[in-house]
Amino acid sequence: MSSRSLMAANWKMYKTVEQSLAYARELVRRLEEEPVFDVEQLICPTMPALYPLVQRLAGTSVRVGAQTLDLGQEGANTGAVSGYLVREAGAEYVIVGHSERRQLYGEDDTLVRDKSVAAAQARLTPILCVGETRDQRQAGQTDAVIVRQVEPVIEALASDADLVIAYEPLWAIGTGVLPEPKEANRVAEIIRQVVDRIRPNFSRQVRILYGGSVNRDNICDFAAQPGLDGALVGGASLDVGHWLQLNRFWREVRA
Numbered sequence: 001m002s003s004r005s006l007m008a009a010n011w012k013m014y015k016t017v018e019q020s021l022a023y024a025r026e027l028v029r030r031l032e033e034e035p036v037f038d039v040e041q042l043i044c045p046t047m048p049a050l051y052p053l054v055q056r057l058a059g060t061s062v063r064v065g066a067q068t069l070d071l072g073q074e075g076a077n078t079g080a081v082s083g084y085l086v087r088e089a090g091a092e093y094v095i096v097g098h099s100e101r102r103q104l105y106g107e108d109d110t111l112v113r114d115k116s117v118a119a120a121q122a123r124l125t126p127i128l129c130v131g132e133t134r135d136q137r138q139a140g141q142t143d144a145v146i147v148r149q150v151e152p153v154i155e156a157l158a159s160d161a162d163l164v165i166a167y168e169p170l171w172a173i174g175t176g177v178l179p180e181p182k183e184a185n186r187v188a189e190i191i192r193q194v195v196d197r198i199r200p201n202f203s204r205q206v207r208i209l210y211g212g213s214v215n216r217d218n219i220c221d222f223a224a225q226p227g228l229d230g231a232l233v234g235g236a237s238l239d240v241g242h243w244l245q246l247n248r249f250w251r252e253v254r255a
């Protein structure tokens, strides 16, 4: 298991370029005063803010990622942004298969698999999002859903690919309703088992995050779970003070 914690901020469709840059300025200023060691911080802004944010955060410890990518490299694909273009803009990570992409834009497991491969080929680290709906959980299908979502990606990725998997139960995203941290840990173990069944020992190079309604009141309980390597944070990442607190709390628990 990789020991480096990863805290990833998913800004979704929030923040203009100006607002993103103001956040970055403030983040860098506060990190200079009081650095957060041993936690890799990643910000995933809107597409228009990606390149300006990369420029602003160059030379700092904060990484930048994209929230999605399209297949291919270059071509007559109006409106599309390929992994290649995202990487050239300076992103190092890309979120793949977020439930909002699956639900709002019809991304299925096959497309998510292909996007994960495209990300790796573009030298981006995919953050593969997996998770069950409320109905699936109530029907006892959580583990089967996770296996179905993880398996094709591991089968398709090259053995030296970097990979992050975020367990995000759909019913916990933006709702304030959370799974027991121990249950998130159990699912993380299921993910590791699936990964290693397909490719022995591959899970050692995969970091597993929890995502869904993480905030400063609950982060310590998730940080205390040994199977989790970080968190994917939506709403609570939009305020720079709250975001820094999350990073500090995670670090304190893991130190």
Ligand code: PGA
Binding pocket: 010, 168, 172, 173, 174, 175, 211, 212, 213, 214, 232, 233, 234, 235, 236
């Ligand atoms: P949330 O979002 O923290 O606002 O629940 C998490 C996510 O969608 O990745």
